[in-house]
Amino acid sequence: MLHSVLDSDQYKLSMQQAILQQIVKGGEDPLVAYRFTNRGGNLFTRATYEVVLQAVQDLGKLALTKEERVWLEKNAPFLTADYLDYLETFRYKPEEQVSVQYVVVDKDAQGQELGRFEIEIKGGWAATILYEVPLMAIISEAYFTAQETNWDYVGQYELAKAKGKALFEAGCVTSEFGTRRRRSYEAQDIIMRGLIAANEEFGGEGKGRLAGTSNVHFAQKYNIAPIGTIAHEWIMGVAALTGYEGSNGRAMDLWEKTYPSGALSIALTDTFSTKPFFDDFISDPARANRWKGLRQDSGSPFKFISLAKEAFERVGADPKQKIIVFSDGLDVAKSIELKKASDEAGVGCSFGVGTTFTNDFVKVEQPVKQDVPGEGEPRTGEPSKALNMVIKLYRINNEFCVKISDELTKNTGDEETVRVVKHRFGLE
Template identity: 30%
Template structure:
């Protein structure tokens, strides 16, 4: 096991790469990548960095030279032979050859496209423009780089013993959380912490702790590289990116209203009825379910990623009952800002009523709250989202308006089209 504190203290390389593999990304990104490659490789998109926590001055904490060095390193990465073999031959969700030969041939020759970086005051403007299947691959590594460079800037001035104590305390915190979680009967929990992790080494340590501490209750990691290296399940299906881009490409209000369902029609065809998890909150969960076609009710389950998780799950349970489905046979995955207390509360409320899953993210892989002077290692909310498609702005409404994004006039249009009324505003920690 790597001595993380010693590694942080001793490293003196000209560049210590944060991202060393194209597989250091989330599995859902590869699943979406293959679908986009099949259907929309000519769509031009733009992704942009969005720091929701503007009190964290990234451009003062991270030098532009260091950031460019990391991004340029990523642009030189290629899929290795071993990584390609894992993707081509491994079993994912009980299915071999999840990735088609034509897609793999393209991906084996893939390199990251160019980026645009500019300092704007105390923040960075970081954007990626180009064909959708190329540009979309920047989201996860760009976030991981910025989060870890921020961590390094705080750790840089610490002494050897201070670092040892810092990591000892953080490890103790993670282990105490694991001890509390393993008391929950029937728990199924995964690592979803790649995008806003403290560092790659720390995420890997957290996964190893989960493997040992939770046993079969730990179902895998969203991080492909860690899943491959630790011989565990790679976890993930799809994200808000798909309905956001599909919606932006819609020509009329009627097409816009159907865009989220067209995403899932295509998904069903692309993966032959596997990976049937609904992510309904892009334009409001209730409206999505109210207007959903009958065939969606037979899908495996639903992921709750914004708003009140209790309300979202109860809405889904009522919907299944109305559609003649048994909620006890359905899977509900909670994945929004989870920590032990919320996992315990949600487990207590829904255990036995539905099949439960938890995607534990930032507060697994980046919970250093109160452990550094002035709390400078506290997690914060940083995202990288598709902001346009073929020159049209993208919009996300979410079940929490604090997570909404897009031009004000388009947000109002989308709210009208999708029948979204008043929403409760919840603080966004991560």
């Protein structure tokens, strides 16, 4: 399932480096806990559970290779030699750090057990931060290979290429962000090949293009840019450790200390909803101007355009020289609409496409096994829906960590702490 320690998202590496440089700094690695939430409520068979268990144990076999380090030195220069030394010695220790429990809650018509997963990751923050993305990829692939198997890869290459063509011809600068909820490693590989082919034929200067992929392994495999900056857990952790007032600004300050070149200066705006973020953002115009742009990940992206433009103008920045990175549940049609809206508003933009690319399948009665997976015409029919799941930072040094999204259904963490933080930010 996992082919490399780099088979993960770039922002996990960049955050791990920031934790080591700004939080640990030669001292104790804060103790954290992550928890799995199955938003879709799917029940899993015991066979799926067994596949997950084995794949989690297999994570312990992964290690950075010499070839991978050389590639990172050239293509991810924001990662320091000290950090790459650390990454070479890094090993997953699933037997110590991961608990995967299977709780039976029902049986199907054939008497087969159906249950839910209770998954917790515990350990030092730097030592465990890389688990989230591969664990989610493992759960998805296990589910769709051991349980829901009425699908196949037929047409996936042409489907991805057609999506890329539509995006690039509409001027959308696009990155592939689909690792966490991919149907399988093979599925993501096919989608990458399709998008790269579309980019070669339809993308380019003055048009839309494929900017890269968040998956560092596939970036190396296809020699394209690894894309990624910050995830919510960075701001969540900083806030829980240092206090919530001004936490977005402190998280940005610590990030700039780690990446003074500004190479990774795309700020994530919705950890505690956008209002507290924009309060911190406009409070320091010089800092705001140093950042390239903002990532929108919940709430209405169309309303966000005007909020971002106003914030850029309030700090004296030209909105046309900044970018909004849209990354919340995008498909082709929505991305093109957002491109038009951003152009009309005079704000730069780019797009991170995920689940609707790497897990866009339909149900078939008789799956076809192909010599070259992905060939053929795209299939049509009833969707084979992706899992809706997250793994979020839950505690750090015994302090609860919460996320208060602009989309209320996405709030995560201890309910009482969510209430307290909402009150603190005037979000009630």
